[in-house]
Amino acid sequence: MSVHTTTDHTPRPNSLYDIGMTSDTNPIVSLVEFTYKKSVEIFGENVPAEYVYQVKKGAVRTYKLLSDGRRQIAAFHLPGDIFGLENGATYRSTAEAIIETTVLLIKRQSLETVAESDAVVIRSLLTATTKSLQHVENHLLLLGRKDAVEKVAAFLLEMDERLSGAGSVTLPMSRRDIADYLGLSLETVSRLLSQLRRAGALDFVGTTHRELKLLDRKQLLAFNLRD
Amino acid sequence: MSVHTTTDHTPRPNSLYDIGMTSDTNPIVSLVEFTYKKSVEIFGENVPAEYVYQVKKGAVRTYKLLSDGRRQIAAFHLPGDIFGLENGATYRSTAEAIIETTVLLIKRQSLETVAESDAVVIRSLLTATTKSLQHVENHLLLLGRKDAVEKVAAFLLEMDERLSGAGSVTLPMSRRDIADYLGLSLETVSRLLSQLRRAGALDFVGTTHRELKLLDRKQLLAFNLRD
DNA sequence: CGGGGGCTTGAGGCCACTCAACGATAGTGG
DNA sequence: CCACTATCGTTGAGTGGCCTCAAGCCCCCG
Known part of the structure; x- marks a missing residue:
């Protein structure tokens, strides 16, 4: 499947603005655009979290599996949505393209570097994380009750x-x-x-x-x- | 309600250190300790989110209700846990003391003020939020499958x-x-x-x-x- | 000591499950 | 271009896991 070596992607001049993570004082961080075919894995559970993604076109599912194959999809990610945002070293879910999907991706490390000197960027990450949390908490009520x-x-x-x-x-x-x-x-x-x-x-x-x-x-x- | 306003930089039982939100360059922010009796509401869903809490002793449940009374508890908060962390204007769940519970609480506004000048504090908030997200995502799998x-x-x-x-x-x-x-x-x-x-x-x-x-x-x- | 809340256990029922068959559609290769 | 196949969606039959209703026990507390 597709491996995320930087040479696999066609780099495009893009600003962090696209992913909602920008501030005036920031150096521009390069974004990469990439397209996945239907049913292709974008990242796997427990693998090192190297990139943060934003859906540009298409749809993505993130899910967890039990060993006997039972699956729980935590969220569908549609154009504009950010996913793959981790604090730990690895992804906690698997992500797959549901249909042909184009994403913007940014190296997590470069995001971290920028974030260190820029509180605005961290705040954007916090906002995105909180948004996920809200959605998932509502989903708990749906699943449980x-x-x-x-x-x-x-x-x-x-x-x-x-x-x-x-x-x-x-x-x-x-x-x-x-x-x-x-x-x-x-x-x-x-x-x-x-x-x-x-x-x-x-x-x-x-x-x-x-x-x-x-x-x-x-x-x-x-x-x-x-x- | 016993109010403890710290006036120096010495780490003490009630410094920001306890809530994991501190840095060397920070002004000290006052924490308050408060004790709730069994079954007492700490905050309600959709009311303005004024404080962030940490359990010192006891146990707290946070939950959402359907109009016919069905209830989904999203999490139990035990000593050391932070809860009531919001990005929007209001709480998204109700919180109640399960048994007699002592919490540390900090005005959200003062936290925001500190956070503006201190990326370390925002990062702590992000870490705490991510921890909640992880727990809730695992719970989705449990509830659904x-x-x-x-x-x-x-x-x-x-x-x-x-x-x-x-x-x-x-x-x-x-x-x-x-x-x-x-x-x-x-x-x-x-x-x-x-x-x-x-x-x-x-x-x-x-x-x-x-x-x-x-x-x-x-x-x-x-x-x-x-x- | 009476009352109430929490826990357990049984009986019976229903909602969503599994298993199964079938039709329709899209993708593939000759 | 068409048969072939795999995938997807629908629908039916029957079952079972968890629910509701109900009774009873124990403990705590006023």
Whole structure:
């Protein structure tokens, strides 16, 4: 698979601004753009954390595995999202491109160097980390205490908000991905989507069944007004 | 409320050093010690985040609620742990003392002031936030993909590690708290503890059934070697 | 000593699971 | 271009793990 030697990437003149980590007093730090094909691993769990990433185009899943193959997806990363931000020496999850995905990446070390002399950069890192923490804490409530319909409804609303906000969503991920994100089986996800369609809450548009139209946001929200 | 305002640079029980947020160049920031009785709220969800806390003695739960009363405990905070660390304007969870609990607290604003001129302090905040994130990410896997026995075994090992490490644990929290932490019903928690006792993995010591002795760590670990 | 909260245990039920079959779609190579 | 295959999604049947409801015990505390 793709190895992150610097020669693998085509360096482009970019400022830290792109990753939301810039300040006036900073030297410019070089960013690299790289594209991963569908299902390709970006980094593995417990390997040295060399880079920090930002999604430019596409979608990424980060997950943990149990030894028997059970998988929990912690987050989907969509354009604009930063991932791979670590404080320790290694990544704590595996990251994979869900579809063809272009990322910006920056050597963690160079970020650390800049950060030492620039509190603004550390603060940006802190902000990004806190944002992750917030998302994950909400997800705890979903996984621990919501039933299947509530989970799926919450997922649809989250994706609509993050992908379009217009009620028209093209999901990059499979039913299995959704299931592993929501702590359900893929059959249950499929069944509940069909059920919501029958109830008039949504409709399938294309042939792939990944293009959705949210018809009745109120109905979906009803499952989430509970928090 | 006993107020301790430190007036010199000498490290003392109540210096910033205790909360891991200090540097040589810093002005001293005043800490306050406060004690909460059992079941008393320390801060509520969505109220302005004025303070950052560190547990000195006792135990704290932070949780989110659904409107119908379902509760998900995100974390138990034990002596040494920092909680209430926010980036936004308000707390994202409710915090309550589980038993009589003494905390150190510091005005968030004074921390921010110091942080502006001191990258070391921000970095400490970042480290503390990352630590929370790590814990919560592991908990996602537990909630989403582990079965009831695995959850309870993981809980016992976590508490043993954090409370003693010696195989002898006095739990500060009730069965209901444990259940709301693990995404189970309290009856299931009780049943599984009994089951593990019958299997010889642990034993109840006192009359309250909150003092546990872990007899067969291997057996408990077997449920967790799966990750 | 009476009351209440916490813990345990049993009985029964339901929600989401597994196993299975099938249709549709996209990708591949002849 | 088309058969072939792998992958994905849907749906049904049946099961089981964990839930709810309920009763009872013990301990603490007023």
